Amino acid sequence: xxxxxxxxxxxxxxxxxxxxxxxxxxxxxxxxxxxxxxxxxxxxxxxxxxxxxxxxxxxxxxxxxxxxxxxxxxxxxxxxxxxxxxxxxxxxxxxxxxxxxxxxxxxxxxxxxxxxxxxxxxxxxxxxxxxxxxxxxxxxxxxxxxxxxxxxxxxxxxxxxxxxxxxxxxxxxxxxxxxxxxxxxxxxxxxxxxxxxxxxxxxxxxxxxxxxxxxxxxxxxxxxxxxxxxxxxxxxxxxxxxxxxxxxxxxxxxxxxxxxxxxxxxxxxxxxxxxxxxxxxxxxxxxxxxxxxxxxxxxxxxxxxxxxxxxxxxxxxxxxxxxxxxxxxxxxxxxxxxxxxxxxxxxxxxxxxxxxxxxxxxxxxxxxxxxxxxxxxxxxxxxxxxxxxxxxxxxxxxxxxxxxxxxxxxxxxxxxxxxxxxxxxxxxxxxxxxxxxxxxxxxxxxxxxxxxxxxxxxxxxxxxxxxxxxxxxxxx
Ligand code: SF4
Numbered sequence: 001x002x003x004x005x006x007x008x009x010x011x012x013x014x015x016x017x018x019x020x021x022x023x024x025x026x027x028x029x030x031x032x033x034x035x036x037x038x039x040x041x042x043x044x045x046x047x048x049x050x051x052x053x054x055x056x057x058x059x060x061x062x063x064x065x066x067x068x069x070x071x072x073x074x075x076x077x078x079x080x081x082x083x084x085x086x087x088x089x090x091x092x093x094x095x096x097x098x099x100x101x102x103x104x105x106x107x108x109x110x111x112x113x114x115x116x117x118x119x120x121x122x123x124x125x126x127x128x129x130x131x132x133x134x135x136x137x138x139x140x141x142x143x144x145x146x147x148x149x150x151x152x153x154x155x156x157x158x159x160x161x162x163x164x165x166x167x168x169x170x171x172x173x174x175x176x177x178x179x180x181x182x183x184x185x186x187x188x189x190x191x192x193x194x195x196x197x198x199x200x201x202x203x204x205x206x207x208x209x210x211x212x213x214x215x216x217x218x219x220x221x222x223x224x225x226x227x228x229x230x231x232x233x234x235x236x237x238x239x240x241x242x243x244x245x246x247x248x249x250x251x252x253x254x255x256x257x258x259x260x261x262x263x264x265x266x267x268x269x270x271x272x273x274x275x276x277x278x279x280x281x282x283x284x285x286x287x288x289x290x291x292x293x294x295x296x297x298x299x300x301x302x303x304x305x306x307x308x309x310x311x312x313x314x315x316x317x318x319x320x321x322x323x324x325x326x327x328x329x330x331x332x333x334x335x336x337x338x339x340x341x342x343x344x345x346x347x348x349x350x351x352x353x354x355x356x357x358x359x360x361x362x363x364x365x366x367x368x369x370x371x372x373x374x375x376x377x378x379x380x381x382x383x384x385x386x387x388x389x390x391x392x393x394x395x396x397x398x399x400x401x402x403x404x405x406x407x408x409x410x411x412x413x414x415x416x417x418x419x420x421x422x423x424x425x426x427x428x429x430x431x432x433x434x435x436x437x438x439x440x441x442x443x444x445x446x447x448x449x450x451x452x453x454x455x456x457x458x459x460x461x462x463x464x465x466x467x468x469x470x471x472x473x474x475x476x
Pocket of ligand 1 (some may be wrong): 039
């Protein structure tokens with residue numbers, strides 16, 4: 001129904017190495033180095049700093065024309081040396097950009113060489129761990145970069161601690177690994193659930209502090225917080241792994257299951273009523289403990305809020321775009337609210353996205369037929385919006401030009417959000433997140449349509465240039 005471009009016009013995704021930074025930045029004492037040209041790291045540092053409103057350091061091997069012709073071996077080694085001298089990290093995540101991949105540098109081999117030259121061993125306690133991940137941006141998006149980096153981190157740590165002949169020492173912990181980057185507020189909310197229900201858990205990656213740190217005078221070179229390294233090393237001993245997201249494949253969860261016999265479970269990102277219900281149901285199944293009363297109360301309040309706003313949201317046509325799993329969970333919630341998500345789109349090339357979205361539509365509102373688009377750019381999204389005529393847009397801030405041109409509200413959610421503050425504090429997960437999101441959508445609709453139906457109040461006279469006495473009279 002919509003035209004598809006032969007070239008990308010305003011991408012609806014970000015670079016693959018950017019996704020790797022979102023993952024690496026959630027690991028304790030970790031620095032990121034991009035092997036490629038300087039512009040890549042500048043663009044991604046700015047992008048992340050504008051979104052999270054935090055300083056974001058990302059080093060670069062700064063390949064120039066010479067490196068592009070003769071290979072980037074020396075640049076990468078020099079970059080690693082600089083990072084070690086300036087930041088003194090415990091882990092360095094090395095992600096490739098388009099240029100390094102195009103010239104075909106063998107990054108794992110260069111890292112092996114560098115470690116030999118510098119006398120860096122494989123001891124988790126004493127040595128610096130260097131984790132390479134291949135993230136050419138012309139292949140995929142920040143979503144796959146995030147998933148690949150988490151997989152590389154888990155594999156590197158598991159292989160360093162794994163002694164095939166040694167007995168596994170079960171730790172009774174629960175591994176939790178999302179397939180897409182959540183906000184620091186979301187991570188904090190989920191950690192609270194696991195603290196109450198699981199006791200011992202390992203959340204990977206934990207950006208709750210690293211991307212939302214308290215202000216301090218002695219700013220550390222590497223933000224404090226992140227998943228502790230000894231916890232990552234302990235993941236193969238956990239009782240189970242819970243993946244958050246069911247559209248994209250969770251490589252780290254699969255690896256732990258296949259190579260270390262850690263049973264893997266997956267639920268949708270817990271946004272909205274039924275997705276949060278599934279999340280708690282799965283936790284009860286895995287951990288065998290009841291749902292704390294606090295969350296049952298929150299669920300009841302969410303239901304109450306849904307009833308309250310039903311008259312404003314029923315039948316409202318929405319367009320939702322962003323990362324595949326996030327969009328899937330949001331779409332489920334929109335359907336639960338009685339809204340019509342007429343256009344559901346992701347910029348990532350996701351094999352299962354359309355089928356998953358159609359399945360959930362079939363389950364909740366079988367009469368309804370949304371347009372579902374996969375791997376699109378903003379130009380295609382703009383055309384689709386013209387055809388589907390939504391009354392509200394839900395997605396990241398890059399859709400603001402479409403919303404402005406059509407004079408419809410945009411509820412900002414996901415990444416990036418550059419034109420508003422507070423992205424790090426946006427809560428969408430859990431019953432509480434659903435309530436907050438519900439309020440934001442409803443208020444945006446009310447603001448745009450003026451359909452508020454409370455008892456009518458007269459215009460206050462105080463603004464009409466009346467005298468002081470008349471105003472006082474009016475207040476009485
Ligand atoms: S598309 Fe490639 S070259 Fe451009 S910023 Fe991203 S990684 Fe760098």
